[in-house]
Amino acid sequence: MGFGWWKLFGAALVGILFFHGFCGAETAPNFSFMHNATTAPDISYYDYIIVGGGTTGCPLAATLSQNYSVLLLERGGTPYGNPNITNVSAFGRALSDLSPTSPSQRFISEDGVINARARVLGGGSCVNAGFYSRAATDYAREAGWDTRLVNESYQWVERLVAFQPPIQAWQSAVRAGLVQAGVVPYNGFTYDHIYGTKVGGTIFDLEGHRHTAADLLQYANPTGLTVLLHATVHKILFRTKGKSRPLAHGVVFRDASGTKHRAYLKSGPTNEIIVSSGALGSPQLLMLSGVGPAEHLRAHNITVVVDQPLVGQGMSDNPMNAIFVPSPIPVEVSLIQVVGITHFGSYIEAASGENFAGSSATRDFGMFSPKIGQLSTVPPKQRTPEALAKAVEYMNSLEAPAFRGGFILEKVMGPISRGHLELRTRNPNDNPSVTFNYFKDPQDLERCIRGLETIEKIIESKPFSKFRYDYLSLAALLNITANSPINLLPKHANVSRSLDQFCKDTVMTIWHYHGGCQVGRVVDYQYKVLGVDALRVIDGSTFIYSPGTNPQATVMMLGRYMGKRILDERLASDGN
Incomplete structure (x- = not known):
């Protein structure tokens, strides 16, 4: 194969450019x-105060505003008018x-x-890859949710933000390869x-515009809601005198x-x-407010x-591992569209780039960059x-064909491995310390490993044959993925890399971390914080496991769902 081939294709992991140019900002x-927090009065009063205008906070605020005065505090700015969002x-x-x-x-x-947390109205739905898929019905049942209201809440979300993606050649080949690999049945397009194997939804419409939480x-009662941007909450205030x-x-x-x-x-x-x-942010704010481990x-x-x-x-992050597959022919640009939901606890997905022209400065923004x-x-x-800078520099030196191909990835569902979060400082703008303990549980x-073995079957399947080089074995693809661009030649050129070591060495995030305020441990099943009154936590920090193949649909649903539950509770209480 030679040194030149490895240089051309071996570094493609570090930067597929999915699209170039702009469609125009929404x-x-x-x-x-919606106002900047600098316009806020020194003191104000509301029926509900929601801290965090993210994927849960926005639908929750919109729902509660129908009957009550709501203050929604968001530490970031608006997503609108920002073409990068x-x-x-x-x-x-x-x-x-x-x-x-x-x-x-x-x-x-x-x-x-390396990971990321959102700092913008709409939360993670403003910066993610857009895949939209509901939680399993068993997940909702185990959470104690009312299935009728769950379905209504998903539909409420989907009327504004969910779409069916167009499926082109690469994604079609992955879809057919999954079926041939035994990830059956094929369920078509479904949330x-x-x-x-299925085609999931997306929050990008057919014109390429993102729709977020x-x-x-838009569902809000404008007379019942106040949204303050660039408003960083430092502390929750408690009354203790004369209170049980x-x-x-x-x-x-x-x-x-x-x-x-x-x-x-x-x-x-x-x-x-x-x-x-x-x-x-939620466990961090509870701690900053005096609710947490005393010592x-x-x-x-x-x-x-x-x-x-x-x-x-109970902090968890679903580990992701991806294999780059160089293609002998151009492929379409795609983010996550097809998913294989296996019985052994791994989800298989794919994303692709294309043979593009353009300056090296545009090669910075792929999902695996x-x-x-x-x-x-x-x-x-x-x-x-230093390693990141070196990788970016090398990526920018490559010619366009190095980016022709795509990634097939597996995400471990669960996971069983858990970690913890601690404060570093008392400044809410500073990141806390978090440990996820990837692969600690065997x-x-x-x-x-089983997910990677399934990916191998997809790559070797007949439907995928036109997108692969016949002479590239899985071992060669693992070496391409794991060794460039830090070294241009494989570290294990004559030795087959074990799949378990590949999992550990190449683990990345898929941004689905959760935990820290879990149901039954920090909050009850109505999301009320244990040990205090008039305080709830409603978001992904309450999850024991991340729902579905992507949690954003369920996190948005939960905001609407709990908003309706709270309204119903108050209606019943007022009626008594």
């Missing part, structure tokens, strides 16, 4: 209730933006895997999570200029503060309101800024 809805052509650019005003805030877990604010349990009654937040504001609940037995700040809080000079040792525990921290060519602990590693 125009902002006329949200009269609203256009599929620019996927990844928000993730690669490391500025303080970026809609995405990078963090690195203690495992060494439902069912075993077999922020769009769900601490009572949440307000929050302290700062605007972009650093000015402090206070928002309080109006007097009333059923008014509440709801935290929807995500798997990192850890005291170490940060935080007054303990409730000793709750399980806050920050080092520009966004997705660098699997060195083990996690070695993914230093069952997770086994599922990764």
Whole structure:
């Protein structure tokens, strides 16, 4: 094969450009209730205060505003008018933006895997790859959800933000390869999570415009909702004097200029503060407010309101491993569209690039690009800024054919391996310390291996034959994926890399981390925080397992679902 072939194709892991050029930014809805936090009064009062205008917070606020006054506090800005968010052509650019005003805030877990958390109205739905798929019916049943209301809530979301993607040649070949590999039956296009192979939904419309959880604010009662942007909540306020349990009654937040504001609940037995700040932000805010492991809080000079040792525990991130398959022919540009849902606990998906023309400066933004921290060519602990910079530099030196091909990936469902989250500082703008313990449980590693074996069957299948070089074995593809561009020649040129070592060395995130405020441990099954009153957490931090193949549909559904449940509870209470 020779040195030149490895140089041309071996580095493609570090940067498929999915699209180039712009489609034009989506125009902002006329949200009269949306303001910069600098315009907020020093003190204000509401029936509900929601901390976090993300994938759950937006549909929750829209629902509660129908009957009550709601304050929605978002630490980031608006997604509207930002082409790096609203256009599929620019996927990844928000993730690669490391500025303080970026809609995405990078963090690195203690495992060494580079990750991101959203910092924008609409949350992760503004910066993700757009795949839309519901949770399994068993998942909803185990969560204790009302299945009728769950279905209605999904449909409420889907009317505004979900679409059927166009399936072209690469994705069609992966789909047929999955079926031939035994991931059956083929279920066609569906939002439902069912075993077999299917085409899922997307939040990108046919014109390539992203639709996010922020769009769900179109359902809001504009007279009942106030949305404040660039509003960072520093603390939840509790009343303890004369109370059998601490009572949440307000929050302290700062605007972009650093000015402090206070928002309080109006007097009333059923008014509440709801935290929807995500798997990192929600346990972090509880701890900063004095709800968490007492010893850890005291170490940060935080007054303990409730000793709750399980806050920050049960952190999980679904490990992802991908194999790059160079193609002898051009392939279409695609993000995740087809998925194989196996019985052994791994999900198989694919994304592709194309043989493009353009300057090297545009080659930074693919789903597996080092520009966004997705660098699997060195083990996690070695993914230093220097390694990332070297990978980006090398990627930009390659000719266009090096990017012709695509990735087939597997994501471990679950996972069984768990970690924890701790405070680093008392500044809510700082990332907490989080450990996910990828593959600590051997069952997770086994599922990764079986997922890679399934990918091998897809690559060797007849439907996929036109997109592969016949002389490239799986061992060669693993070497391509795992060894460039840090070394141009394979590290194990004459030795077959074991699949278990490949799983450990090339693990990346698929941005589906969860836990930290789990149901039955930190919150009850109505999402009320244990040990205090008038405080709930409603978001992905409450999940024991990430729902479906992608959680965003269920996280949006949960906001609508719990909004309706809370309204129904209050209606019943008022009726009595």
